[in-house]
Amino acid sequence: MRILLYNPDNGVTRNFMPHLWMFLLQSLTPDGHEVVLIDGNAQPMDEAGIARFVREQNIGLVGIGAMTRMIAKAYRMADAIRAVGVPVVMGGPHVTEEADEALGRNGGPRHADAVALGEADETWPKIVEDAARGQLKDIYAPVDDFGQERKPSLKEYPAIPWDKINLDQFNLVPRMAKRTLQRISDGWGTFRIIPMESGRGCPYGCEFCTVTGFFGDSIRFRTNESVVNELLLLKARARREGGQIAVFFIDDNFAINIKRTKSLLRDIIAAGAQVHWVAQISANLLRDEELVDLIAASGGKWVFIGMESIDPTNLADVNKGFNKPGEYAAVLQRLAQRNVYAITSFIFGMDNDTVGVAERTLKEIHTWPAGLPIFGLLTPLPATPLYKRLEAAGRLTRPKHWQEFIPFEMAHTPLKMTIAEAHAEVKAGWAQAYSPEAMAQAVDSLKDKPLGYRINIFIARLCFRGIYFPQMGRLAWLKLIYQNRRTIASLVKEGLSTWRGRPTNPVANGSLQTGVGAT
Ligand code: B12
Numbered sequence: 001m002r003i004l005l006y007n008p009d010n011g012v013t014r015n016f017m018p019h020l021w022m023f024l025l026q027s028l029t030p031d032g033h034e035v036v037l038i039d040g041n042a043q044p045m046d047e048a049g050i051a052r053f054v055r056e057q058n059i060g061l062v063g064i065g066a067m068t069r070m071i072a073k074a075y076r077m078a079d080a081i082r083a084v085g086v087p088v089v090m091g092g093p094h095v096t097e098e099a100d101e102a103l104g105r106n107g108g109p110r111h112a113d114a115v116a117l118g119e120a121d122e123t124w125p126k127i128v129e130d131a132a133r134g135q136l137k138d139i140y141a142p143v144d145d146f147g148q149e150r151k152p153s154l155k156e157y158p159a160i161p162w163d164k165i166n167l168d169q170f171n172l173v174p175r176m177a178k179r180t181l182q183r184i185s186d187g188w189g190t191f192r193i194i195p196m197e198s199g200r201g202c203p204y205g206c207e208f209c210t211v212t213g214f215f216g217d218s219i220r221f222r223t224n225e226s227v228v229n230e231l232l233l234l235k236a237r238a239r240r241e242g243g244q245i246a247v248f249f250i251d252d253n254f255a256i257n258i259k260r261t262k263s264l265l266r267d268i269i270a271a272g273a274q275v276h277w278v279a280q281i282s283a284n285l286l287r288d289e290e291l292v293d294l295i296a297a298s299g300g301k302w303v304f305i306g307m308e309s310i311d312p313t314n315l316a317d318v319n320k321g322f323n324k325p326g327e328y329a330a331v332l333q334r335l336a337q338r339n340v341y342a343i344t345s346f347i348f349g350m351d352n353d354t355v356g357v358a359e360r361t362l363k364e365i366h367t368w369p370a371g372l373p374i375f376g377l378l379t380p381l382p383a384t385p386l387y388k389r390l391e392a393a394g395r396l397t398r399p400k401h402w403q404e405f406i407p408f409e410m411a412h413t414p415l416k417m418t419i420a421e422a423h424a425e426v427k428a429g430w431a432q433a434y435s436p437e438a439m440a441q442a443v444d445s446l447k448d449k450p451l452g453y454r455i456n457i458f459i460a461r462l463c464f465r466g467i468y469f470p471q472m473g474r475l476a477w478l479k480l481i482y483q484n485r486r487t488i489a490s491l492v493k494e495g496l497s498t499w500r501g502r503p504t505n506p507v508a509n510g511s512l513q514t515g516v517g518a519t
């Protein structure tokens with residue numbers, strides 16, 4: 001049987017890296033079946049396009065995975081596929097919480113023939129076999145012989161053949177720049193960010209987050225060896241292709257067990273498996289100096305920190321009191337001293353937020369080492385404690401907000417400001433943090449670092465700005481480049497004089513010490 005695994009975009013937001021679940025399920029597919037992958041983020045498709053594809057390619061089963069914000073598109077695509085007689089199985093965080101919706105058991109139309117609840121590592125082979133026999137069940141749950149929920153152990157993690165997988169859809173280097181960049185250093189003709197997990201689960205249970213409910217509070221890890229081998233595979237591929245690969249450790253809290261993380265990082269270093277990497281780590285775990293040393297030595301370049309708010313009352317409200325705003329600056333300094341920078345994520349529209357929250361947050365951010373701040377709105381995702389609390393309080397304004405995805409739009413009323421005010425705060429946050437002046441200031445603040453770091457932060461900022469401001473088209477990029485022409489000119493000028501002054505290996509002299517890519 002030919003199987004298509006499809007991850008939709010939502011036509012509004014795009015991801016910059018492939019989704020791990022597709023590669024994982026492909027690797028777990030029983031022999032005798034062929035699996036085709038399409039990620040709508042890299043290969044946009046509409047309903048007619050996917051219906052044509054499954055017919056022409058003789059696809060016998062389609063698996064669709066989606067987050068809540070992609071689900072409306074996922075359902076439309078599923079409907080189009082089922083209309084041409086091909087069965088659809090859906091999985092992922094949204095349908096796990098809203099299986100009745102996907103199966104049409106709540107009064108709405110049916111979108112999926114089957115739903116895989118929770119982690120599907122162990123149920124997927126069974127789903128494939130049932131589909132091949134034409135005997136799909138409605139629901140597949142990860143349970144043991146006694147009907148008790150069973151979380152897959154990650155000890156027997158499949159080897160994902162990253163060395164052979166076609167990654168053309170995920171090259172982040174613009175086509176027109178490919179030729180020139182190929183000649184720089186070890187080669188920048190390709191640059192891909194690859195998702196990798198080293199463990200699953202988070203015990204913290206923040207009120208707005210689906211992770212503790214979905215993956216559970218029992219944390220499971222892959223063996224160090226399996227992670228190191230995967231890194232070595234990717235590193236070899238990058239070298240072979242004269243391109244760059246960076247890894248995004250998608251663990252929700254990469255250092256949740258500090259002892260184990262240190263042991264993994266030591267093994268990475270010992271095996272020479274360092275590639276540049278990004279990971280999500282909560283601020284409280286970054287107090288450990290030795291951990292931060294190992295992060296830097298093993299290739300860590302960016303750490304995503306869910307700071308959420310600078311207001312301890314807000315943090316306590318969402319069960320994230322372990323975040324201590326008083327120590328944010330010290331944590332970021334500790335990272336920056338080792339040339340590791342932070343993506344700092346904030347949520348506005350929390351219950352104790354008032355007008356001016358963006359201004360107050362930006363004032364704090366200005367006192368920290370340059371990084372990549374991002375701003376979102378508190379969003380009640382299905383089945384989270386937050387959703388239940390707001391529903392019980394009658395505060396949900398769009399209880400089924402996922403049926404019509406609107407980016408940066410609240411689905412409930414905040415307590416101390418209006419919805420419109422919360423929207424304005426997010427807009428102000430993005431506008432000020434990513435203004436040409438703020439970009440120049442961020443670059444300037446790194447003037448004691450090699451030029452590569454400044455180029456890196458500048459390019460990263462240009463890209464991150466696109467999370468809020470639409471900049472998909474060429475015209476939008478040209479406008480952005482024009483607005484930031486002074487910073488670009490000064491970086492180019494410095495680059496040229498460094499290059500003229502030191503005609504040796506640009507990496508060795510630090511001028512091209514980029515933040516991402518295989519080391
Ligand atoms: C990496 C990641 C991202 C990446 C992008 C995704 C990517 N390319 O990988 C980035 C950083 C860009 C991102 C952004 C966002 N993310 Co995110 N992200 C994750 C994260 C940390 C890892 C995803 C992952 O690969 N997990 C590991 C794989 C193996 O697990 P999985 O995807 O769940 O797949 C398993 C099962 O679900 C199932 N399965 C999944 N799909 C399918 C399909 C079929 C057919 C079957 C049978 C089974 C199946 O089988 C898999 C194996 O067991 C998750 C949290 C988490 N730990 O999962 C959040 C998570 C998915 N993100 C979330 C959110 C909310 C966001 C944002 C909206 C945050 C924000 N406010 O901006 C944005 C939106 C991005 C966008 N463009 O619109 C939520 C989604 C909740 C929900 N109900 O939708 C999660 C769960 C985290 C959370 N805090 O709750 N994210």
Ligand code: SF4
Nearest residue numbers: 202204205206209252
């Ligand atoms: S620490 Fe992160 S992953 Fe864990 S529950 Fe909180 S937000 Fe979710």
